[in-house]
Amino acid sequence: MIIKFSEYDISCSWDPEDEYEKFIRRMNPPRVVIDNEASKTATVIRVDSANKHGILLEVVQVLTDMNLIVTKAYISSDGGWFMDVFNVTDRDGNKIFDEVVLDYIKKSLGADSSFVPPPRRSVGVEPSKDHTSIELTGTDRPGLLSEISAVLTDLKCNVVNAEIWTHNTRAAAVMHVTDEATGSAILDPERLSKIKKLLCNVLKGNNKTRGAKTVVALGVTHTERRLHQMMFADRDYERCDDDTLDEKHRPNVTMVNWYDKDYSIVTIRCKDRPKLLYDTVCTLTDMQYVVFHANIDAEGPEAYQEYYIRHVDGSPVNSEGEKERMIQCLEAAIERRVSDGLKLELCTSDRVGLLSDVTRIFRENSLSVTRAEVTTRAGKAINTFYVRDAAGNPVDARIIDSIRQEIGQTVLQVKGSSEYCKSAPQESPTRFLFGGLFKSRSLCNFGLVKPYS
Template sequence: MGSIFSTSSTVLFSIETGLNSSWDMDDEYEKFVRRMNPPRVVIDNEACKSATVIRVDSANKHGILLEVVQVLTDLNLIITKAYISSDGGWFMDVFNVTDREGNKLKDECLLEYISKSLGADSSYVPSMRRSVGVEQSTNHTSIELTGTDRPGLLSEVCAVLTCLKCNVVNGEVWTHNTRAAAVMLVTDEETGAAITDPERLSKIKEMLCNVLKGNNKTREAKTVVSLGVTHTERRLHQMMFADRDYERSDSDTLDEKLRPNVTVVNWHDKDYSVVTIRCKDRPKLLFDTVCTLTDMQYVVFHANVDAEGAEAYQEYYIRHIDGSPVNSEAERQRVIQCLEAAIERRVSEGLKLELCTTDRVGLLSDVTRIFRENSLSVTRAEVMTRAGKAINTFYVRDAAGNPVDAKTIDSIREAIGQTILQVRGCFESPKSQAQESPTRFLFGGLFKSRSLYNFGLVRSYS
């Protein structure tokens, strides 16, 4: 029987135990520069009728724009307008922001937190080393997975973790262009703490590698153990970018009208490349595009962002970190493809379901089993645990990629619990269904995929 597993898979592990090594000389120099030129943050609720205006001035360095945007998006703020200028050794960013309800920011504690996070007392460091707003922790082990999307992949991963007495407490899963990436934070079932035993970690790696590669011997899965912290969404972008999810095959039939409008032209008089993006607006869009430009080693010198209407407009004046603009057609196409992918990764297909209940080991596997028994697949998922409560979000379609009918959802809610599972959004008409996504298979085929027993996966780790 042919393998149903990924031909290209990666497993990364990191035990988040805090950083005990000293910073190198570059870090010390940056700290010195920061002390001599501390950032200045001004928050103004009077300058604009509809938004709070946040202005940040600071010494310039590569990646600082991403760090500022990341602080704001991590607070679930909506950036409606932005102006960026960073020529020379200084930068100035101006953002118009609101809360998720479209209101100005009035909470004094929130305003003070923003000032401290972005100002002279902030502790963020270059984003290529660490991520903004993430604290070191000994409370969980971080598992990163990338590979080819296929039916039942995440379900089998969760089954292995449950078998090894690991509890998934937080995580996020993205799928795009037949690729899948996940960051999962797990704890020991008995102690509720991070898993640090080398033998047990080795067993987890071995078994997850078996799940990812299956019987395919042409490419082995990779495993890495490292110390550090994880910013989930930043890592997902980096993982999928490294996995080249932006490459489209000739068989990709996605309607061109559904793709973001991305153009790249050179402004020869000033030696800039001008990137223009037009697409449907959504939260965290600015973070997604700035994250990709930063990871591709481009510097944003100027930018204008307008997201006050249904369509977002972004204009970036960029150069490569070596000082050159985009200098070939191949490079231009790669920038366009990577930005399209960055925007599309977070687009959620399907009906949104929210689950809130008491957390327990194996909950994720049980819930997705019920989805599969009712012929649903999940296109994206967010898993969160707070104070003993599991707060999970799923975007679902039927097994063929079509909208879900109300009767199916009623059956699922009856099985899980009417008050536990809530429907957010409206049911789609079959006539308005979107193009079938090539990434819809992550949770599909929960039990149609090959049994774990065939690979010797359901056994004690000891």
């Protein structure tokens, strides 16, 4: 195997500061204690470790990736030591008793863990062995995902995984694609250049005021963190003059300075949801703020978060401009993941062009995708879409019924809306127009695809 470093890759150089951190970590490995007796409603996880910038995000990221819900947390990292207590449950609100899961938590957070490597200092072209990672940012508009998917299909690329966010007229996506012929990463530099050029043209559209960007990503930064970084760099936190979003629907973010201790105290109150803690900690970390103390309470419908922070240089927030920018950035981080729209889940056999065909049908029915997650597991495509109409309003139930008839009732499911949870009408074979776009033309061939529970 040949390992090739780009001119931007700094991993081949020796960093004495990094070696010192490794030495401290070996001398003071993280200690993880899991307690199912201390709380009646949650599993309590205690983490003690040598302190470093970003360690809180690393711990929260591990818990979030395991689909654990943090109901309470207490954080303290003054001095050279990091001490944290999390009360967690599973998605159903239950304690964690599965020994396999508990052992995985200990390994992921304990002495043998490596956590997540820091993001690269630059973005370049270096596809992985299994897939090519493409990052996209640009102005959001109805049909954008359909156009991007169509271009990739025409270029003989298969989308195996993707996550797409939209917020405040901006869109960002991280897409993992493979070559249609080989099923692996795309290696040809000329072909990569063509992909980047054509996708950038799609993203630009007719918008001349805001830029668009397409890159083939270098490094292994966590996908959701990368999306936060991309939208932050794209300044999606800047409100438009005609932004009419009701103030009561915005997160309540405030900040004051505690001058006696040189802390800035950030308080967040908003509707609770999964991954809220991750989104706020991710933003504070990437804005180069250090969390010294924090108190998190999300046991009710409203989440409360309180952070005592300083800039990495040791100073609190020093100006009204910096304060306003931080508040805007935290509001944006919370809003990006808000599921705006009707949730649709598609499950069927994967194939090249599947995403293009599905999103084309959405576009032809005047639906706009506000957020999407595309995954492929063992040859099955499991895709989640949040959709609204082209004007940003809730979707007409008749349009959804028509689309489900076209794609297949068992293939496309409506989730999280009582309006659509009633028994669906029986499908007519003549209405199942989408069947020929899959590997087979008959619903009976989808026997392996079960409706979501």
